[in-house]
Amino acid sequence: MNSTQERAEEQDLPFNVFAKACPSRGTLEHVTGRWGALALGALHEGSLRFNELRRRVDGVSEKMLSQTLHALERDGLVLREAQPTNPPRVDYELTPLGHEVAERLLSLIHFVEGNMEDVLAARQRYDDTRGGR
Amino acid sequence: MNSTQERAEEQDLPFNVFAKACPSRGTLEHVTGRWGALALGALHEGSLRFNELRRRVDGVSEKMLSQTLHALERDGLVLREAQPTNPPRVDYELTPLGHEVAERLLSLIHFVEGNMEDVLAARQRYDDTRGGR
DNA sequence: CGGGATCCGGCTTGATACTG
DNA sequence: CAGTATCAAGCCGGATCCCG
Numbered sequence: 130m131n132s133t134q135e136r137a138e139e140q141d142l143p144f145n146v147f148a149k150a151c152p153s154r155g156t157l158e159h160v161t162g163r164w165g166a167l168a169l170g171a172l173h174e175g176s177l178r179f180n181e182l183r184r185r186v187d188g189v190s191e192k193m194l195s196q197t198l199h200a201l202e203r204d205g206l207v208l209r210e211a212q213p214t215n216p217p218r219v220d221y222e223l224t225p226l227g228h229e230v231a232e233r234l235l236s237l238i239h240f241v242e243g244n245m246e247d248v249l250a251a252r253q254r255y256d257d258t259r260g261g262r
Numbered sequence: 263m264n265s266t267q268e269r270a271e272e273q274d275l276p277f278n279v280f281a282k283a284c285p286s287r288g289t290l291e292h293v294t295g296r297w298g299a300l301a302l303g304a305l306h307e308g309s310l311r312f313n314e315l316r317r318r319v320d321g322v323s324e325k326m327l328s329q330t331l332h333a334l335e336r337d338g339l340v341l342r343e344a345q346p347t348n349p350p351r352v353d354y355e356l357t358p359l360g361h362e363v364a365e366r367l368l369s370l371i372h373f374v375e376g377n378m379e380d381v382l383a384a385r386q387r388y389d390d391t392r393g394g395r
Numbered sequence: 396c397g398g399g400a401t402c403c404g405g406c407t408t409g410a411t412a413c414t415g
Numbered sequence: 416c417a418g419t420a421t422c423a424a425g426c427c428g429g430a431t432c433c434c435g
Contacts, residue, residue, distance in 0.1 A: 144378040146371055147300060149321035153378045157371060161294035167280060179417055188282035190409055195418060205384025216416045217415080226380060233373055237366040238279055238290060245277040245286045247359055251338025296427095312397055323429060328398065349396040350435075 156204050164189050164197040166234055169223065172207065173231035176222035206230055289337050297322050297330040299367055302356070305340065306364035309355035339363055 144153040159165050164186065171177065171185040183194055198221060201207040206227035211219045223231055241248075277286040292298050297319065304310065304318045316327055331354060334340040339360035345351045356364055374381075 142375055144375040146375060147304065147318060147320055152382065153375045156378065156381050157299065157374050158296055160370070160374065161299055163291055166290065166294055171280065185280060187280055191418070192410095192420095193408070203385050203388040204381045205388075206381075211417090215415095217418085219417060226377060229373060229377075230370070233366065233370040237293070237363070237370065240362060240366055241290050241293065242275060242277040242279060242286045244359060244362075245289065248289050248337045248339075249285065251359075252336050255336040255338075324398070325430095326428065344397085348435085350398085352397060 159197075159200045159204055160206070160230055160234065162197070164193050165201060166238070168194070168197055168201065169206065169227065169231040169234055170238055172221060172223045173228065173235060176210075176220045179219055179221070182221060201227070292330075292333045292337055293339070293363055293367065295330070297326050298334060299371070301327070301330055301334065302339065302360065302364040303368055303371055305354060305356045306361065306368060309343075309353045312352055312354070315354060334360070 145151050146154045146157050148154075160169065167186045167189070168182065171182055177185065179194070179198075182198075183189060183191065186194065189197075198207060198209070202209050205224055208222050208224050208227075209219065210222070211217065278284050279287045279290050281287075293302065300319045300322070301315065304315055310318065312327070315331075316322060316324065319327065322330075331340060331342070335342050338357055341355050341357050341360075343353045343355070345353075
């Protein structure tokens with residue numbers, strides 16, 4: 130009575146990320162993926178244009194940012210607003226659902242950032258004990 | 263006054279995931295990675311043996327689970343307890359820090375699971391409007 | 396049972412170049 | 416500015432064999 134399958138059954142959840150075929154796993158990966166998480170985090174503060182976003186998410190390539198944004202837009206988490214001006218201007222912003230996802234994501238991100246010293250210390254200990262071999 | 267860099271400076275945070283070189287980004291990826299997130303989620307309910315974990319995280323290979331667990335152990339999120347019995351028995355459980363991470367992660371996971379119908383509907387709309395091309 | 400070591404195919408990723 | 420197209424490299428993940 131502790132399996133994740135049973136958890137889902139008990140609560141009658143139709144979706145369970147722990148199951149290989151569940152579509153929720155794909156969405157979770159879009160959200161928590163390397164660039165997805167950072168894009169959502171950056172957009173939580175407000176709408177951004179493509180290259181603004183690109184500068185904020187340090188290290189992302191044009192291709193991956195574009196790809197990431199498409200996936201998030203398709204999942205209904207990001208809204209894309211293109212203005213047919215010249216030069217073109219495209220703003221990206223979170224949908225209400227995207228904001229809720231981003232809040233939970235940022236809670237995790239801030240926690241990790243705030244405890245990095247503990248993590249770094251743990252790594253040091255791990256490497257000291259096992260690295261000597 | 264909206265950049266993520268400034269956010270970090272204002273609050274005097276030493277670690278900022280949005281910066282390419284920050285080690286917190288690596289840890290975030292261990293935590294939110296495809297298998298890391300599921301391993302942490304499964305272990306939040308209690309300690310598990312290697313193959314129990316493998317069965318719960320549907321689809322993970324031995325290699326990737328092993329690799330994932332090592333990374334999480336090194337980051338101080340997972341505790342590995344090997345008993346020198348025969349046959350060998352190895353239990354994995356979360357550290358206090360790991361539990362706090364898992365709580366925030368599960369909040370995100372459950373939210374995604376609980377809103378998959380909206381996501382699926384959004385995908386349908388997206389594919390209908392753009393798929394016709 | 397709980398892994399480590401190795402090999403290898405394929406998908407993902409990252410430069411680069413090009414377009415509207 | 417806001418992307419798409421293309422191509423090479425590399426990492427992911429599976430399969431296999433091995434050990435304690």
